[in-house]
Amino acid sequence: MKNKEILEMGERAVKASRELALLSSRKKNTILEGMAEELEARRHEIQTANRRDVEEAERAGLSKAMVDRLVLSDARFDAMVKGIHDVIALKDPVGDVLSSWVRPNGLEIRKVRVPIGVVAIIYESRPNVTVDAAVLCFKSSNATILRGGKEAVFSNRALALALQEGGEKKGLPKDAVQLVQTTNRAAVKDLVQLDGIVDLVMPRGGESLIRAVTEQATVPVIKHYKGICHIFVDKDADLERAVDIVDNAKTQRPGVCNAVETVLVHKEIAETFLPMMANRLIGKNVVIRGDSETRKHIPEAEAATDADWDTEYLDLILSVKVVDSVGAATEHINTHGSKHSDAILSENESAQKKFLQEVDSSTVYVNASTRFTDGNEFGLGAEIGISTDKLHARGPMGLEELTTYKYHVLGTGQCR
Amino acid sequence: MKNKEILEMGERAVKASRELALLSSRKKNTILEGMAEELEARRHEIQTANRRDVEEAERAGLSKAMVDRLVLSDARFDAMVKGIHDVIALKDPVGDVLSSWVRPNGLEIRKVRVPIGVVAIIYESRPNVTVDAAVLCFKSSNATILRGGKEAVFSNRALALALQEGGEKKGLPKDAVQLVQTTNRAAVKDLVQLDGIVDLVMPRGGESLIRAVTEQATVPVIKHYKGICHIFVDKDADLERAVDIVDNAKTQRPGVCNAVETVLVHKEIAETFLPMMANRLIGKNVVIRGDSETRKHIPEAEAATDADWDTEYLDLILSVKVVDSVGAATEHINTHGSKHSDAILSENESAQKKFLQEVDSSTVYVNASTRFTDGNEFGLGAEIGISTDKLHARGPMGLEELTTYKYHVLGTGQCR
Structure with missing residues (x-):
């Protein structure tokens, strides 16, 4: 027996989604303005609710990193509101005609971009996700059901209420943005089993x-899974530049999914490259875990274990392995990677081509840092996640990836 | 504990999928020729295996319709082989650059069409699905794991073997097309839980x-679900033409998913239109089940029950309801339909527009029969199914819908 509250929430979302599909871009932007204004107007109230979450978390003994993620500082609040204005500036993809053609019998077929319908977002501690996810889903005319972590419950309620009430003043359909109020775990199960009601679930955490x-x-799920990203330094790499790229991909922000975790080095340049790389990274406090070949050239390296090749460190740790060929590199990546972002550094065109073709990841780089896998860096304007799945959307997901299509078929009486 | 056989089959498919991704279109077509030749060469052997299935089915007392679906007659065999030649003629979508752009930092981003990877097809009695599905998946460079119904086990084994051996003579990678040999039901569960191995499951049945x-x-599923298709005859419809279209959509082939099941009629033309329609349909042995308004104008109509609005008859039965407006029609369709195919018959542009926008189905028609929702009729050349889901693919799925994309990002040393 399903939770009645969740089922009714889903049915209300479906109803709202029908109204959302009919809103003009101009109207949607006015509503987004209303949301941003209301957030600003309630800044004090929201931050008070947030402090309550933070205090509870501290009392419960959550880790410092966990507590930090919860905090809605002034800077984070500003960024959240600015995010809404960024989304207002984005082009609305709904209604775009993706292609059209006329059949010999005169039927005109148009493939038209439409919203997905009802999108559920299930996330953990960061309360800003409440706003980021809701506004992206709304701009793409989807109804949203948000289910945040229990540690951010007061913040999330205050934020959702501001979005709803600020939006409704400007014409937001009722129930277009809903927050699951219960922190009961069974509610998640009920939510993700609402076949025919919820069209997509995105877990973030x-x-x-x-x-x-x-x-x-x-119901369908798109996963934003871990990022075990690789850089392969080929024998034909520009080695000075390779040091810069590995350094950037590892140290610029080690705690994110597009940071590099494993560097693969072609055996022919291992002797030259590994000490160059180690020199730079060790100077930046990176711990290197290498296979036996690597350790011949980097005496400071710890011994890597099998588990290292499958680990997302999210930290200043790098596993390093020497490989025999481009093929050995792509094989390692396809075995141990997470289909996220992987790069080859090489001046050799056939090696580049082979790597691009064989590596089965959402984003495959030639001569660049893996850190660019990001909606903003890709020019999508914003992102709701980075899909490591292969269906519907891969890599950074922006507004277009929050839409689907339907066919309009225009006839003049055609029968089959 | 997973079935070891299924797990190993999945792992072999992943390996094959890497080789498949590298095959040229020319090579794939040569392999498809080899498959077609081998089928022809083994026609007698395959039909003998098929007769064994048919005899078993008759002995087990399967319905006549079920037995008929099993039979690989000469005509069906010919159509199956011709299907391979049709697929050879189709353009290979793999490798197409869907879009590309250059970022201000000089990074070039290319969105490139690639195969999905490993596709599992789970189907019931028709043995020709073994061939149809395998060749479409192969042409789009996917590895296939086929799991047919137990009633067609001998036919499916003979067909799969012909595809494998005929293909391998021309260079088909080993394990590119695999058939689950066991008819154990638990094998299906194991197959659809091979996360990270099977990329897509398509149930057909x-x-x-x-x-x-x-x-x-x-793992992700794309459903080819039932078709409860509607035709709404608006007050501004051309009524003569409307009779032709309803007749076509109901009677031309009633047993298929894109046949109409419910006709909604605007109240202003009910008195004129319903007798015209009834006259034609009853003459063709269609049983009409109407609401009370309908029965005022069609005395022969049976009384429709609530269940009728949610029933896919697949038969010469039609439910009919009188509605007050376009909005009432779209509301009924969104409540009772199956997101498949629905039509409005109207000369009124604003009614057409409202219907196109509001009906949440994969294919929405203006002034045409719903029977055109089909890969061939759409001009896709062939279809592996008609998705009633909203993600990844909607409506008829051809070769393009059996692909996904990845990003190639080409740099010159960019760091973030």
Whole structure:
């Protein structure tokens, strides 16, 4: 027996989604302005609610990193409101004609971009996701059901209420943005089993959240999974530049999914390149874990274990392995990677081509840092996540990836 | 504990998929020729295996319709082989650059069409699906794991073997097309839970098969669900033409998913239109089940029950309802339809526009029969199914819908 509250929430979202599909871009932008204004107007109230979450978290003994993620500082609040203005500036993809053609019988077929319908977002501690996700879903005319972490419950309620009330003043359809109020875990299961009601679930958070959602869901899920990203330094790489790129991909922001975790080095340049790389990275406090070949050239390296090749460190740790060929590199990546972002550094065109073709990841780089896998860096304007799945959307997901299509078929009486 | 056989089959498919991704279109077509030749060469052997299935089915007392679906007659065999030649003629979508752009920092981003990877097809009695599905998946460079119904086991084995051996003579990678040999039901569960191995499952068959797969699957599923298709005859319809279209959509082939099941009639033309329509349909042995308004104008109509509005008859039965407006029609369709194919018959542009926008189905028609929702009729050349889901693919799925994309990002040393 389904939770009645969740089922009714879903049915209200479906109803709202029908109204959302009919809103003009201008109207949607006015509503977004209303949301941004209301957030500003309630800044004090929201930050007070947020402090309550933070205090509870501290009392419960959550880690410093966890507590930090919860905090809605002034800077984060500003960024959240600015995010709404950024989304206002984005082109609305709904209604675009993706292609059209006329059949010999005169039928005109148009493939038209439409909203997905009802999108559920299940996320953990960062309360700003409440706003970021809701506004992207709204701009693409989807109804949203938000389910945040219990540690951010007061913040999320205050934020959702501001979006709803600020939006409704400007014509936001009722129930277009809903927040699951209960922190009961069973509610998640009910939500992800609303077949025919919820069209897409996006879990955002750690591995255990994503696994739980995937296992329970009967509605489609797009996963934003871990990033075990690789850089392969080929024998024909520009080695000075390779040091810069590895350094950037590892140290510029080690805690994110597009940071590099493993560097693969072609054996022919291992002797020259590895000490150059080690010199730079060790100077930046990076711990290197290498295979036996690597350790011949980097005496400071720890010994890598099998588990290292499958680990997303999110930290100043780098695993390093020497490989025999481009093929050995792509094989390693396809075996141990997470289909996220992987790069080859090489001046050799056939090596580049082979790598681009064989590596089965959402984003494959030639001579650049893996850190560019990001909606803003790609020019999408904003992102709701980075899909490591292969269906519907891969890589950074912006507004277009929050839409689907339908066919309009225009006839003059055709029968078959 | 997973079935070891299924797990290893999945791992072999992944390996094959890497080789498939590198095959040229020319090479793939040569392999398809080899498959077609081998089928022809083994026609007698395959039909002998098929007769064994048919005899078993008759002995087991399967319905006449079920037995008929099993039979690989000469005509069906010819159509199956011709299907391979049709697929050879189709343009290979793999490698197409869908879009590309250059970022201010000089990074060139290319969105490139690539195969999905490993596709599992779970189907019921028709043995020709073994060939149709395998060749479409192969032409789009996907590895296939086929799991047919137990009633067609001998036919499916003979067909799969012909495809494998005929293909391998011309260079088909080993394990590119695999058939699950066991008819054990648990094997399906294991197959649809091969996360990270199977990229997509497509169940093809009745509602209970699709439900079972959806509930068990942890890998993505695209459903080809039932078709409860509607035609709304607006007050501004050309009534003569409307009779032709309803007749075509109901009677030309009633047993298929894009046949119409419910006709909604605007109240202002009910008195004129309903007798015209009834006259034609009853002359063709169609049973009409109407609401009370309908029965005022069609005395022969049976009384429709609530269940009728949610029923896919697949038969010469039509439910008919009188509605007050376009809005009432779209509301009925969005409530009772199956997001498949629905039509408005009207000369009024604003009614057409409202209907196109509001009906949430994969294919929405203006002034044409719903029977055109089909890969061939759409000009896709062939179809592996008609998706009633909203993600990745909607409506008829051809070769393009069996692909996904990845990003190639080409740099000259960019760091973030």
